[in-house]
Amino acid sequence: MKELPHGYTATIGLEVHAELHTNTKMFCECKNDPFAAQPNTHICPICTAQPGTLPMVNKQAIISVLRVGTASGADLADFTEVDRKNYFYPDIPKAYQISQLEHPLVSHGKLAGVDITRIHLEEDTATSSHQTDHSLVDFNRAGVPLMELVTEPVIHDADAAMAFAKELQLLLRTLKVSHANLEKGEMRIEANISVSKTETFGTKTEVKNLNSFKIVGAAIEYEIDRQINALENGEELIQETRGWDEQTQSTFSQRVKESSDDYRYFPDPDIPKFKLSELEGFSKEELIETLPELPWDKRDRYAKIGLTQEAIEFFLQEIELDELFAGMITELSDPQQIKLAVNYITSDIAGLIKNSQDGMLSNITSKEMIQMINMISENKLSSRGAKDLVTYMYTQGGGAQELAEKHDLLQSSNTDELRSVVEQILADNPDVVEKFKAGDAKLMQYFIGQGMKLTQGKANPQILSQLIKELL
Numbered sequence: 001m002k003e004l005p006h007g008y009t010a011t012i013g014l015e016v017h018a019e020l021h022t023n024t025k026m027f028c029e030c031k032n033d034p035f036a037a038q039p040n041t042h043i044c045p046i047c048t049a050q051p052g053t054l055p056m057v058n059k060q061a062i063i064s065v066l067r068v069g070t071a072s073g074a075d076l077a078d079f080t081e082v083d084r085k086n087y088f089y090p091d092i093p094k095a096y097q098i099s100q101l102e103h104p105l106v107s108h109g110k111l112a113g114v115d116i117t118r119i120h121l122e123e124d125t126a127t128s129s130h131q132t133d134h135s136l137v138d139f140n141r142a143g144v145p146l147m148e149l150v151t152e153p154v155i156h157d158a159d160a161a162m163a164f165a166k167e168l169q170l171l172l173r174t175l176k177v178s179h180a181n182l183e184k185g186e187m188r189i190e191a192n193i194s195v196s197k198t199e200t201f202g203t204k205t206e207v208k209n210l211n212s213f214k215i216v217g218a219a220i221e222y223e224i225d226r227q228i229n230a231l232e233n234g235e236e237l238i239q240e241t242r243g244w245d246e247q248t249q250s251t252f253s254q255r256v257k258e259s260s261d262d263y264r265y266f267p268d269p270d271i272p273k274f275k276l277s278e279l280e281g282f283s284k285e286e287l288i289e290t291l292p293e294l295p296w297d298k299r300d301r302y303a304k305i306g307l308t309q310e311a312i313e314f315f316l317q318e319i320e321l322d323e324l325f326a327g328m329i330t331e332l333s334d335p336q337q338i339k340l341a342v343n344y345i346t347s348d349i350a351g352l353i354k355n356s357q358d359g360m361l362s363n364i365t366s367k368e369m370i371q372m373i374n375m376i377s378e379n380k381l382s383s384r385g386a387k388d389l390v391t392y393m394y395t396q397g398g399g400a401q402e403l404a405e406k407h408d409l410l411q412s413s414n415t416d417e418l419r420s421v422v423e424q425i426l427a428d429n430p431d432v433v434e435k436f437k438a439g440d441a442k443l444m445q446y447f448i449g450q451g452m453k454l455t456q457g458k459a460n461p462q463i464l465s466q467l468i469k470e471l472l
């Protein structure tokens, strides 16, 4: 925890919304595609709230929330119901949002050391765009399933808040329940922040629209400083909602909360109450069974086979490259070979992806990468040659052996062939031979360098070295 001036402690709780990427919307069969290029193309009488329509519940959305709960060791609700949260806004066609108040799907989880209070299901709003004299509403996003996660106020600095948010994003992506891209609004973070010198919480402010991890950290740090300065200057803080101004790198007041909002919640009479244990596919055992390997388990597994912290976090983020790597370590067990695999993936292949227009990663298979690593181990391929081979594999596709032959990348370990090369070098450089014999051992590198030059880099340096010793 970061030490704050004047003996203050900061207390932070997070509220995170994540759009679930189900096939269809929460209560109708419209495609879940909030970023469709054409506005109002994925809409129907249900998600535009025409009179007389009835919602149908999306099972995949409920399962998604329960999976997040299961992965974070939380309690899953048995009985659950949804409520109407009433408020009028042009992008809420029903004039209420379907959410959950008393019976959230998930409660009491833990992630990155932070206690999770609850996770519930709700629906996203439409999107409005404001023109000079009118506003437009696009209902493609209306009714997209949204997960809301609330943490306990147990975070004390910006770094811990960012670490939690990053771990949550990683979990949502690992579970494939949300793309969780902050910049696109698929994951939205709000921070409740207060400072106090005593056990009693201070007046909190809620900072919204934090659309990158960096902004989450910057806004929390700014808000802690602002609150401490205000209190030290004898000012009274007010409970309010604040936004983040990227230009001035500061928070600003958006709305003062005089009393808590009255949403007149009540259970939605159109949607059945569920007893999940009585429904197929919702049991805890089934949910646990279908979980993929979770990030913290993968961290342990990769640490055990010698990966660095940096490499582990790389693979956790880069799902496709991790699949390539995972396919290799089923066959490779030698630590040196694993290290080579990590290096070629995290530096060479990642670099190729970064610098190419379209992804050609599917050209490279784990099997061919293993073949390449074996060729290096058997001295058939130099590290320089392997770099070229990776590029050919990525851009052209094909077998490692064939491509290495085709592009003349194989190292020569043919002793007879190399013997004549070495003989020539020694004959051409009598003065160097003299110095070497007189004890200048460094000159071995010179001979090897000459050997590489004469063979266009294809000689196996170890065999060259052996031959030089032998022939002198």
Ligand SMILES: [Zn+2]
Pocket: 025, 028, 029, 030, 042, 043, 044, 045, 046, 047, 048, 143
């Ligand atoms: Zn619809």
